[in-house]
Amino acid sequence: MNKSELVAAVAEKTSLPQKDVVIAVGAIFDVVTETLAKGEDLRLVGFGTFGVSQRAASMGRNPSTGATAAIPARTV
Template sequence: MNQTDLIAAVAERAGLSKADAGKALEALVGTITDSLKQGDEVRISGFGTFGVSERGERQGRNPQTGEPITIGASKSAKFTAGKAVKEALNGD
């Protein structure tokens, strides 16, 4: 499912226009992104938790030359599914 499909599905389920559903989705994604940038977790009851995972600096190799390189530290978004989502996926 891509973003357009998601907007159409949300619009149909919530009885909204596609434009309003698109605005709501953009607002949700923007709010989650802003919270993660500030280092906060976002918990959606019954769905899951969005958080930030920090990766430390590490050594790697250039695959073309085999030369050692340093890969810098970085942050990444992570999602942990909630109990209801896990149960729905596993048929419990």
């Protein structure tokens, strides 16, 4: 399901106009993004927990050539 399908499903379930649902869904995604950007966790009981973590740098291998490559540290 993509964002437009989510908006359509919520609009159908709530009988709200799609333009209002677009604003609400956009606001929810903005709050989630801002919360994670601050490094905070987001817990929605009955739905899920979202958080940011750090992955250390590591060495990887190209499966087709077998050559090793450095994988930089990153935030996920």
